[in-house]
Amino acid sequence: MPYSPINVSNNILKRAFQEKVDVSPMKLQKLLFFVASEYAKRTGKPMIDGNFQAWQYGPVVRSVYDEFRSFGGRAIRSYGKDAEGKSYQIKEASDPALHESLDVVWNAAKNYSAVALSRITHIQGSAWANSFSKSTFIPEEALKADQTYRSELGLPEIRNPR
Numbered sequence: 001m002p003y004s005p006i007n008v009s010n011n012i013l014k015r016a017f018q019e020k021v022d023v024s025p026m027k028l029q030k031l032l033f034f035v036a037s038e039y040a041k042r043t044g045k046p047m048i049d050g051n052f053q054a055w056q057y058g059p060v061v062r063s064v065y066d067e068f069r070s071f072g073g074r075a076i077r078s079y080g081k082d083a084e085g086k087s088y089q090i091k092e093a094s095d096p097a098l099h100e101s102l103d104v105v106w107n108a109a110k111n112y113s114a115v116a117l118s119r120i121t122h123i124q125g126s127a128w129a130n131s132f133s134k135s136t137f138i139p140e141e142a143l144k145a146d147q148t149y150r151s152e153l154g155l156p157e158i159r160n161p162r
Contacts, residue, residue: 002049003090003098005061006080008032009068010089011102013079021110022075025068026057030117031109033059033143034153037127038101040144044162047098052138054131058121059138073114108153123148 012031016023023031032048039047052059067080079087092099109117121128126149127142149155 002046005032005048005050005064006067007088007090008048009064010079010087011092013076014089015106024073024075024114025071027114027117028068028076029060029064030058030114030121031105032061032064033121034105034109034149035101037143037146038105039097040140041158042097042101042162046140052143053136054128054138058118059128104155108155120149120152
């Protein structure tokens with residue numbers, strides 16, 4: 001079953017808060033996109049409940065945008081909350097593919113700026129580039145197939161991709 005994008009975002013933010021790495025809403029969206037792509041490659045399944053939209057500055061999950069937009073271009077300083085005001089994270093021990101996807105993307109991309117990550121999502125042939133002028137949403141198959149960011153981030157080859 002796919003995860004709440006807010007909860008997965010909280011897993012990313014946990015790493016950011018622990019390591020004192022600033023993550024703006026725009027940077028969070030790009031990290032979430034790369035993690036979702038890595039997860040789809042490892043499992044053959046969608047990571048989040050919902051879709052990425054092809055916005056001008058790259059892929060965006062609307063619910064994550066709405067949750068964190070009050071931070072503007074500043075670093076996010078709190079976890080995302082559900083409708084009852086509670087914050088949740090995914091227990092990564094229960095999903096090794098999620099844990100590995102989060103770790104590999106975080107370690108590769110945490111020191112990039114939001115603008116640099118946005119530029120990476122805009123590489124010709126990327127899932128975003130192939131969707132931007134044609135559709136509001138980025139198809140899950142395009143997300144899974146996207147390889148354009150991997151060399152830019154120096155990500156290792158995935159063993160046994162699905």
